[in-house]
Amino acid sequence: MDNKEKYDKIKDLVFKNRIINNVVMNDKWVTKEQGNTIMRYVKDNLHMSITSLYVKVGLIKRMAYDVKKPFKKMTKTDIKKFLEIHSSNKKPNYINVMKMNIKLFFKWLYKIEERDKYPKVVDWMKLHTLECQEINAKELITFEELQKILIPACRSFMEKFLISLMRETGGRISEIVRINVSDLTIESDRAYVNS
Numbered sequence: 647m648d649n650k651e652k653y654d655k656i657k658d659l660v661f662k663n664r665i666i667n668n669v670v671m672n673d674k675w676v677t678k679e680q681g682n683t684i685m686r687y688v689k690d691n692l693h694m695s696i697t698s699l700y701v702k703v704g705l706i707k708r709m710a711y712d713v714k715k716p717f718k719k720m721t722k723t724d725i726k727k728f729l730e731i732h733s734s735n736k737k738p739n740y741i742n743v744m745k746m747n748i749k750l751f752f753k754w755l756y757k758i759e760e761r762d763k764y765p766k767v768v769d770w771m772k773l774h775t776l777e778c779q780e781i782n783a784k785e786l787i788t789f790e791e792l793q794k795i796l797i798p799a800c801r802s803f804m805e806k807f808l809i810s811l812m813r814e815t816g817g818r819i820s821e822i823v824r825i826n827v828s829d830l831t832i833e834s835d836r837a838y839v840n841s
Contacts, residue, residue, distance in 0.1 A: 649692040656688045656699050660707060680710040683717055687754055695824065702747050708732070709748070717755055722767055729771075738774050745771045787813060815839060 647655075660681050676684065684706055688699060710717070712731070713724045725748065733741045749768045756765040763769075787796070792813050800806040812822050817839075831838040 647696060652692055652696050652699065653685075653688060655696065656703055657685060659700065659703060660684050660688075675707045676710045677716075679716055683755070684710070687751060690754065697820075701743075702751070705744060705747050706751050717752075720767060722770060725768060725771075742773045745773055789813075 660676060662675070684703060687706070688703060691699065691702070694702075709720075709725075709728050712728055713720055715724065729741075729744065729748075732744065736744075749764050749771055752765050752768045753763075758765060764771075792810065796809050796813075797806050800809060808819075808822055811817065811825075812819065815822070825839060829840050831840055
């Protein structure tokens with residue numbers, strides 16, 4: 647998907663009317679001013695995948711609707727309240743992603759380029775360090791199980807390749823699908839994913 651297609655898809659997402667229980671509501675998710683700000687943010691971030699843009703824009707759009715203020719008039723209290731409402735019953739990783747996306751949006755909005763520096767409205771937000779879970783080798787799928795169960799269930803070479811790559815690298819689906827050929831070092835009997 648080229649950048650124009652990405653931009654147009656996100657623009658449809660930003661400016662469409664709210665739909666609740668299959669009923670089109672008379673109000674929009676965002677004001678025109680908020681929508682234009684979001685689209686400038688999208689334009690500056692078209693290097694991201696469409697999925698990443700959907701996640702970021704969906705969150706920012708929801709915040710715009712809930713807080714009902716121009717972004718630069720939002721306060722720490724507004725953002726705290728938004729996070730409290732939308733963080734309940736969510737896993738710590740989800741909350742971290744929300745906070746990081748909000749921080750990055752406001753960093754962009756206030757044109758702060760310095761590393762690890764954020765505007766006052768969001769600099770109070772702390773990300774939680776998540777502990778890695780130890781994985782027992784017995785919990786992993788074996789090479790034999792891969793060959794006997796998963797590979798035969800695949801319908802194409804691409805599916806077989808992706809399943810095998812995830813098994814061999816331990817990569818997440820989102821990481822695997824972003825790999826480009828230029829990320830690989832291919833030798834006669836093996837290939838490496840460059841980090």
